[in-house]
Amino acid sequence: MCLGIPGQVLEFLADQPDLARVDVSGVRRVINVGLLADDPPEPGEWILIHVGFALSKIDESEAAAALEFLEGIGQAYADELAALQESRIE
Amino acid sequence: MRFVDEFRDADKAHALAAKIAGLCEPGRQYKLMEVCGGHTHTIYKHGLEDYLPESVTLVHGPGCPVCVIPMGRVDDAIHLASEPDVIMTSFGDMMRVPGSQGSFFDAKAEGTDIRMVYSPLDSLKIARQNPDKRVVFMAIGFETTTPSTAMTVLRAAAEGLTNFSIFCNHVTIIPAIKAILDSPDLRLDGFIGPGHVSTVIGCRPYEFIASQYGKPVVVAGFEPLDILQSIYMLMLQLSEGRSEVENQYTRVVPWDGNLAALKAINEVMELRPYFEWRGLGFISHSAMRMRPEYAAFDAELLFQVPGVRVADPKACQCGEVLKGVLKPWECKVFGTACTPETPIGTCMVSPEGACAAYYNYGRMNRHRVVEVSIS
Numbered sequence: 001m002c003l004g005i006p007g008q009v010l011e012f013l014a015d016q017p018d019l020a021r022v023d024v025s026g027v028r029r030v031i032n033v034g035l036l037a038d039d040p041p042e043p044g045e046w047i048l049i050h051v052g053f054a055l056s057k058i059d060e061s062e063a064a065a066a067l068e069f070l071e072g073i074g075q076a077y078a079d080e081l082a083a084l085q086e087s088r089i090e
Numbered sequence: 091m092r093f094v095d096e097f098r099d100a101d102k103a104h105a106l107a108a109k110i111a112g113l114c115e116p117g118r119q120y121k122l123m124e125v126c127g128g129h130t131h132t133i134y135k136h137g138l139e140d141y142l143p144e145s146v147t148l149v150h151g152p153g154c155p156v157c158v159i160p161m162g163r164v165d166d167a168i169h170l171a172s173e174p175d176v177i178m179t180s181f182g183d184m185m186r187v188p189g190s191q192g193s194f195f196d197a198k199a200e201g202t203d204i205r206m207v208y209s210p211l212d213s214l215k216i217a218r219q220n221p222d223k224r225v226v227f228m229a230i231g232f233e234t235t236t237p238s239t240a241m242t243v244l245r246a247a248a249e250g251l252t253n254f255s256i257f258c259n260h261v262t263i264i265p266a267i268k269a270i271l272d273s274p275d276l277r278l279d280g281f282i283g284p285g286h287v288s289t290v291i292g293c294r295p296y297e298f299i300a301s302q303y304g305k306p307v308v309v310a311g312f313e314p315l316d317i318l319q320s321i322y323m324l325m326l327q328l329s330e331g332r333s334e335v336e337n338q339y340t341r342v343v344p345w346d347g348n349l350a351a352l353k354a355i356n357e358v359m360e361l362r363p364y365f366e367w368r369g370l371g372f373i374s375h376s377a378m379r380m381r382p383e384y385a386a387f388d389a390e391l392l393f394q395v396p397g398v399r400v401a402d403p404k405a406c407q408c409g410e411v412l413k414g415v416l417k418p419w420e421c422k423v424f425g426t427a428c429t430p431e432t433p434i435g436t437c438m439v440s441p442e443g444a445c446a447a448y449y450n451y452g453r454m455n456r457h458r459v460v461e462v463s464i465s
Contacts, residue, residue, distance in 0.1 A: 050286065
């Protein structure tokens with residue numbers, strides 16, 4: 001739960017503008033982007049996700065560096081991705 | 091040379107290490123605390139201490155939210171989970187944290203309905219799907235996680251859900267740092283500030299550390315070079331006699347934080363008069379509770395919570411580890427009675443816990459790699 005994980009925004013849900021479909025290392029899940037309401041991300045942009053909420057926008061190079069780092073830490077990231085895989089935010 | 095090639099920018103790391111070594115005053119010892127458990131994890135994973143001169147010591151701080159939950163709160167949560175019709179929901183990290191009568195996993199094995207969730211929003215969904223049950227979310231975490239809980243409560247309120255509540259254990263990092271600064275046990279020279287917490291609270295809340303205590307703070311990212319760069323920035327401040335708050339992690343952390351997140355927290359929660367931290371004891375205004383306006387979502391009001399304080403096991407020295415007074419391997423039960431599989435103390439449970447990080451990366455005995463310490 002402590003990891004911030006980068007994801008790329010794919011699309012916003014039509015009926016709920018606070019929710020966006022996001023790609024995290026190939027896992028596509030719905031994430032709440034309400035905390036970025038002052039400066040919402042566009043589809044294609046990267047966000048830092050924490051327990052189902054986008055905390056900040058990041059650029060592509062930061063996302064790549066963060067992903068490389070997370071993949072290097074092993075089990076903790078695998079656990080986080082497994083948890084995300086089970087997530088069904090609506 | 092065992093740890094040297096473990097990350098791709100080892101050359102840059104050596105260059106930074108040399109610059110850090112060049113800033114050390116002969117005969118002076120430097121103690122720098124990394125507040126965040128994520129930083130502790132990176133430091134052990136990449137053997138960053140091996141890059142530092144002998145006179146620079148990294149001290150591991152209390153910034154692991156799982157590690158600071160006292161046993162009594164785990165007992166309270168299991169008691170709550172055992173109430174009729176309750177579904178307790180929790181992050182996976184919390185499942186193995188021992189209470190006096192066992193952990194969430196133990197209670198689950200005995201038939202208590204405790205479910206792991208990725209997000210508080212998943213907990214909310216369980217509440218929607220089970221209108222005849224009372225769903226409680228075990229809320230833990232520093233300011234990184236608190237806005238997520240607050241936003242979830244706002245959503246539950248907007249939907250008019252009446253079977254969803256929060257057992258609030260959110261803690262705030264600043265009072266813990268202040269308690270450490272005021273502790274006579276430890277003299278620190280500077281702080282590596284937490285990265286993701288600062289995404290929410292920004293850099294301003296650390297200014298008292300620089301202005302009132304005269305200690306530099308550098309908010310840092312999580313990659314090995316981020317941490318070495320931050321140590322260099324701290325050492326530069328110390329060598330120039332400055333004490334300021336600097337932001338090494340500007341690519342993610344805005345100086346003012348995330349105002350929408352702070353607003354959500356403030357709408358739903360308020361500071362408790364005091365809260366017990368494992369190992370640090372009771373610290374005033376160091377944790378959040380639900381505001382009276384959101385009492386309908388406060389599990390502590392909706393249920394009877396025993397609230398019994400439970401002393402830590404005598405053998406466990408998590409308190410000293412969390413305050414940075416002891417290194418994990420100096421604890422009497424480290425790696426013998428206390429392992430990640432059968433943790434006695436919380437520091438061995440979470441991957442961000444100092445003991446688990448030490449244990450997992452085989453750094454049970456510290457030997458500096460002499461040939462890389464200074465180049």
